[in-house]
Amino acid sequence: MRLLFRFLRVGAIAALALALGTCVQRPGLLEQIETLGTLRVATVNSATTYYLDVDGPAGFEYDLAHAFADELGLALDVMVVPDREAVLTAVTSGRAHIGVGLAVSDARRQRVRFTPIYAETPLEVVYNVHDDQPDDLAALSGALTLPAGSALAGRLRRDHPDLEFSVAARANAEELMDRVANGALTATIANAHVVAMNQRYYPDLRVAFDVPGASQRTAWAFARRGATAGDDGLFNKAIAYLERTRETGRMRILRDRYFGHVERLGFVGGREFARQVEARLDRWRPYFKRAGRRHDLDWRLLAAIGYQESHWDEDAVSPTTVRGIMMLTEATAEEVDVEDRRDPLQSINGGAEYIKRMIERMPESVTRPDRIWFALAAYNIGYGHVMDARRLLEARDRDPDLWINLRDALPWLTQDRYLDETRYGYARGLEARAYVGNVRAYYDILVWMTDDSRTEKPAALSEDESAAGAGADESPEISIESPAF
Structure with missing residues (x-):
């Protein structure tokens, strides 16, 4: 997949081709790029590099590269590999001008040249809490699995020759x-x-220890220096840009936007939610009810979304600048005619309008209540990604219209x-799956709390954690399950 932000000018291409086809000295790389008007960057789809979010391209490396292209006055062409x-191959072959999101290793230095390291992140050994916690790498010999081609694999072979591990x-x-x-x-x-x-999505995932003496050191990769004059121009500008971004604090702000909040998010237990209903919900209940009537939706579903998004905090702002009770992005707010995302009534009406549109947009073959859960996933990660998950299911002869299958595919x-x-x-499918499960659990509690009969306590409030999900399809109105996936 490629994301091309601007068409190349035919005249510029012709001029460059003419220059390359004559005896005139070949222009340097930076001059070629400036003539073409486009910076080509190679990366992978991942949570730390580049992905398509609800409102378009996102990711730490994407934002970093996009700002660099803007500084050079160039369009950005993202080459996803x-x-x-x-x-590495895209960079060494010349198909890409820069490779981003790469860990530096001695083996990779033999193939490309790296900018100075601009990010260093600890490497952690993770295990299942139901297993014995390993004390060191030696205890994992023969039981450790790494991604194939990772920079760490080569380092472990060099520094720990007796350590046995496999690659996937x-x-x-x-x-x-997972x-x-x-x-x-x-x-x-x-x-x-x-x-x-x-760890937000997998409560059984635990950190055993940091890998001693190791970290993921990230830098941008460029083709090794050639004989052509001017090959260093782009490389030097990138070094200066990354250093300036670090010195001005822009790097720290960008890192916090994508990674600073991860330990603050997650599922708040059902019992805590039930306590907060009494303290916070009464203020906004009339707004949720009004929006529910207007859009023919259960107000308790809207309230559950609002709690998942902001804990019913009208002043909530995420690291990615979505804000308000329903945490609308600027693009979504514009789409549903919300002028002030901080206004609780506008925010709740806007969120109701948007989830209603997602519900209506789902294929007719997806029936309720699954249609609601599909729409919630789309509310979180975008309609296109949900359709991608359905296509993956179809290719594997699994019914794409069932939430139980989509939950597996996300x-x-x-x-x-x-x-x-x-x-x-790439999409944050684990987050979407957790998001839907949380909203369903919150909704289940609200239904129980607002039902005068108050019969069986919902699974999300069960004191017995092993019982979560039991009898989940017996709730009134929209049947939902606990967030135990």
Whole structure:
């Protein structure tokens, strides 16, 4: 998949071709790029690099590269490739001007030249809480699995020659953590940011220890210096840009936008939610009811979304600048005619309008209540990604109209081996799955709390955690389950 922000001018291409086809000295790389008007960047789909969010392209490396292109007055052409090895190949072959989101290693330095390291993240060994916690790497010999082609694999072979581990082809760190959390693998290693993100979705995932003397050191990669004068121009500008971004604090702000909140998010327990209903919901209940009547939706579903988004805080602002009770982005607010996202009434009406549109947009073959859960996933990660998950299911002869199947498929959007089959690439499918489960649990509690009969306590309020999900389809109105996936 490629994201092209601006068409190349035919005249510029012709002029460059003429220059290259004559005896005139070949222009340097930076001069070529400036003539073409486009900076080509190679990367992979991942939570830390580049992905399509609800409102378009996002990711730490994407934002960093986009700002660099803007500074140079260039359009940005993002070349998404299957894995880090393909990023290196794109750079060395000249198909891409820069490779971003790469960990530096001695082996990779033999193939490309790196800018100075601009990010260093601890590497953590993760295991399943139901297994014995390993004390060191030696205890994991023969039971450790890493992504194939990772920079760490080469380093471990060099520094720990007696350590036995396996590598998994076409599997990234997120997929391996999924396997660890589900008991299929014993342990893996990932950078701390990715671990923190995934621990929100996998309560059984634990950090055993940091890999001693190791960290993920990230830099941009360029083709090695050639004989042509001017090859250093872009490289030097990138070094200066990254250093300036670090010195001015822009790097820290960008890092906090994507990674600073990961440990603050997550599912607040059902009992805590029930306590907060009494303290916070009464103020906004009339607004949720009014929006529910206007859009023919259960007001308790809207209230559950609002709690998941902001904990009913009218002043809530996320690191990505979405804001308000329903945490609308600027683009979504404009789409549903919300002028002030901080206004509670506008925010709740806007969120109701948007979830209603998602419900109506779902294929007719998706029936209620699954249609609601599909729409909630689209509210979180975007309609296109939900359709990608449905296509993956269809290709595997699984019914794409059932939530129980879509719930299985959403995490596939984080896994390299599936991305070639998608139209919209990487998505935070684990987050979407957790999001829907949380909203369903909150809704279940609200139904129970507002039902005069108050019969069986919902699973999300059960004192027995092992009972979560039991009898989940017996709730009144929209049947929902607990967030125990």
